[in-house]
Amino acid sequence: MSEQSGARGAAAVAEGPHGSDGNDGDPMVVVADLERTYGRGGTAVHALRGVSFExxxxxxxxxxxxxxSGKTTILNLVGGLDTPDGGRITLDGTDLAGLGDDERLALRRDRIGFVFQSFGLIPILTAAENVGVPMRLRKVPAREREERVALLLGLVGLADHAAQRPGELSGGQQQRVAIARALANRPVLLIADEPTGQLDAETGLAVMELLRAVVRSEGVTALVATHDAQLLALADRVLELRDGRIVADGAA
Structure with a gap:
């Protein structure tokens, strides 16, 4: 099945993400005056300098x-992988500063899906097994897990590749498996860091179109870091960063 048909298949998915703990009228993500510095003294790097957006x-x-410029730092902070030096992050009505380590782990596992440039698939597992890993961690019953895996592989156009391992798949196919895995636990937020960075232009565009389609079909919110102008055109909004500050905020 082609990359494009996988994107079209997204529209057929009826199941949505977890119910929201916040107010549906409120933004999914609120970032206020975010500060992050790495190192100290003369070698300190100011990765973020008072960043705010919704x-x-x-x-x-x-x-x-x-x-x-600060893109990955923002993704790591919003995704609960790192903590800021100053400012506030609210995700789906939850203030991340108030969470302990176990609560952060549960947040990342249950409410956030991650897609990375390097795919991050487990080589010895099949495509279906890779997609099922997040649900195994949540102890989802086998039948429910298998049904969700089949649904998601169909969503990304890989229903016929369920038994193949990552090494038997193209780069575009591996990234589509990674997207399916990120959606396994019906997250409210999808975070993607240069998801097309290792793909050629045509495949990268198809993967970005797929991300666009699953945002619509699954009702998920997405925050994506990319430098490709062709891919930026598919976003609802683009935030431009320079030296740890937002210098532009507008429609793609």
């Missing part, structure tokens, strides 16, 4: 900027 529910918002 991500409305159901939108795909892209972050663009040169390497070192």
């Amino acid at each position: 991500v409305p529910r159901g939108e795909l918002v892209a972050l663009k900027g040169r390497s070192g």
